[in-house]
Amino acid sequence: MSPRTLSPRLAGCLALFVLAAPAWAQTTAPVSPPAAAAGLAPPGLPAQLQDFSAYVDGARKQFDVPGIAVAIVKDGQVVLEQGFGVRELGKPEAVDAHTLFAIASNTKAFTSASLQMLAEQGKLDMDARVIDYLPWFQMSDPYVTREMRVRDLLAHRSGLGLGAGDLLYWPPTSYSTREVVQRLRNVPLATSFRSAYAYDNILFAVATLVIEQVSGQSYADFIRERIFQPVGMDESLVDMTYLKSGMDVATGHAKSDFTQLKPVPPMAWTNNPGAGGIYASVHDLAKWMNVQLAGGKLPGGKALFSESSQNQMWSMLTPMKISEPPVPELKDAKPHFAGYGEGWFLSDYHGQRLVWHTGGWPGMVSRVTLVPELHLGVVVLTNQESGAAFNAVTYRVLDAYLGRDRKDWIAAYAAAVKKSEGSADDSWKAHEMARDKHGKPSLALAGYAGTFRDPWYGDVVVSEQGGKLRLTFSKTAQLAGSMEPWQHDTFIVHWDDRSLNADAFVSYALDPDGKVREVRMAPVSPLTDFSFDFQDLRLAPAGGDKAR
Numbered sequence: 001m002s003p004r005t006l007s008p009r010l011a012g013c014l015a016l017f018v019l020a021a022p023a024w025a026q027t028t029a030p031v032s033p034p035a036a037a038a039g040l041a042p043p044g045l046p047a048q049l050q051d052f053s054a055y056v057d058g059a060r061k062q063f064d065v066p067g068i069a070v071a072i073v074k075d076g077q078v079v080l081e082q083g084f085g086v087r088e089l090g091k092p093e094a095v096d097a098h099t100l101f102a103i104a105s106n107t108k109a110f111t112s113a114s115l116q117m118l119a120e121q122g123k124l125d126m127d128a129r130v131i132d133y134l135p136w137f138q139m140s141d142p143y144v145t146r147e148m149r150v151r152d153l154l155a156h157r158s159g160l161g162l163g164a165g166d167l168l169y170w171p172p173t174s175y176s177t178r179e180v181v182q183r184l185r186n187v188p189l190a191t192s193f194r195s196a197y198a199y200d201n202i203l204f205a206v207a208t209l210v211i212e213q214v215s216g217q218s219y220a221d222f223i224r225e226r227i228f229q230p231v232g233m234d235e236s237l238v239d240m241t242y243l244k245s246g247m248d249v250a251t252g253h254a255k256s257d258f259t260q261l262k263p264v265p266p267m268a269w270t271n272n273p274g275a276g277g278i279y280a281s282v283h284d285l286a287k288w289m290n291v292q293l294a295g296g297k298l299p300g301g302k303a304l305f306s307e308s309s310q311n312q313m314w315s316m317l318t319p320m321k322i323s324e325p326p327v328p329e330l331k332d333a334k335p336h337f338a339g340y341g342e343g344w345f346l347s348d349y350h351g352q353r354l355v356w357h358t359g360g361w362p363g364m365v366s367r368v369t370l371v372p373e374l375h376l377g378v379v380v381l382t383n384q385e386s387g388a389a390f391n392a393v394t395y396r397v398l399d400a401y402l403g404r405d406r407k408d409w410i411a412a413y414a415a416a417v418k419k420s421e422g423s424a425d426d427s428w429k430a431h432e433m434a435r436d437k438h439g440k441p442s443l444a445l446a447g448y449a450g451t452f453r454d455p456w457y458g459d460v461v462v463s464e465q466g467g468k469l470r471l472t473f474s475k476t477a478q479l480a481g482s483m484e485p486w487q488h489d490t491f492i493v494h495w496d497d498r499s500l501n502a503d504a505f506v507s508y509a510l511d512p513d514g515k516v517r518e519v520r521m522a523p524v525s526p527l528t529d530f531s532f533d534f535q536d537l538r539l540a541p542a543g544g545d546k547a548r
Helices: 008-012 014-018 033-037 052-063 104-120 142-147 150-154 177-186 202-215 219-231 282-293 307-313 328-333 387-402 409-434
Strands: 067-074 077-085 253-256 260-263 338-340 345-349 352-361 364-371 376-382 450-454 458-465 468-473 480-487 490-495 504-510 516-523
Touching: 052 067, 052 077, 052 387, 052 409, 067 282, 067 387, 077 282, 104 150, 104 202, 104 219, 104 307, 104 352, 104 364, 150 202, 177 202, 202 219, 219 282, 282 364, 282 376, 328 409, 352 387, 364 387, 376 387, 387 409, 450 516
Parallel strands: none
Antiparallel strands: 067 077, 067 376, 253 260, 338 345, 345 352, 352 364, 364 376, 450 458, 458 468, 468 480, 480 490, 490 504, 504 516
């Protein structure tokens, strides 16, 4: 096992290595076909970006990305919207400005805007308690349940650990959104309330239900009617269930077993759409960025949301620690401040405030970056799990508009990826060194079989089939795999779907009579996506069903 690429969400947050407006008329300056065909940038771009097409293709090749789409807006105009590469590896259809990608956690800004719009209508109060709108809502701590405010749902400061509860919907599960939120009462807290930043998705499922309860509409209908239609985002969809055959849509790609790049099937996040469900094109996201940069005003001057609401969304609620970059080549990206607002990351870059977010999805990662004082926005969508690619492209654009000297961001992020891969290899070698190769299972295989129950996820079933153990998550079809003995009472589960890159240790604890008392899990690779929060599971034999 030798991890060879970054996981979707870790790649999506590669920029966090060092962390962790007046109205403007919106007009479009499309890429001219001759310029695009010649591989040249359209007119109106800074001199640094005249070779932009070649630069993006260089990033694609370096980071093994089949297709990238980019849009840049400046002073209310779309100065570039262009596709590079192909929608799917081995097929001729090209990515263009209208190709749909899963934008994943860039959806969070739409959820935040929805709540603020409802607050402007007087239908909710951002500082009201969540239980005022969802009386049945519960966290694992009664104090947090009572004090959780609507605004807290958007700020990653609840006390939950990183990605806590994500296995309730990632990979897709059969739970409903309400069932996901109801199970939150059993998800343990890692810190005290509002004391620390830890990225979560599950509270955006709560926000989804608040929007539906207050508006009387489904989340999908609200987003479509109240945001997409007024902004003119005619190509965008709330989740992949709305995709139809023949649409201009990118296929995601992942490196199975961290090595071989292959297409992956699209994922529908119907039980937590507010955290990351939207599919959009750079053509549509250029419109969204211009509305953001215009203080919430639509092209005709009407407000989608007020400047006051935008100030709230762009105000820091949760400070974030700033660490040293992993490699010297990234020192220029180190911010002086970093934090999270309402659905947006907040930081700075060479004297300019940045408002931005990333998104990670099976086979696709993306980044949206706004520089409010420059009325500048750039969005980069990709159909491979390489945050290095979208960051290298984003920072090239930022440098050009800030008048900075050219920097080879492709090389800088390539160095960071190489170090990350090396660290993952070192982690695996450490596991191998610590392993007792002669440590055999203390029970017959049948002794490890049974149904095991976690308080928040539910049931995980281990069965003996043909002299081997199989592990299956009862609500997650993709989480099924074969268990290989590792040492003593610990196994490694190898998932059938090798694109998950999420193999995990499965460790059994026995009681004095040699019966299974508890089962714990942990990802094998440090590059496994944090949404596979196996380490939070506390699996015990279900009811009277003891392991035989």
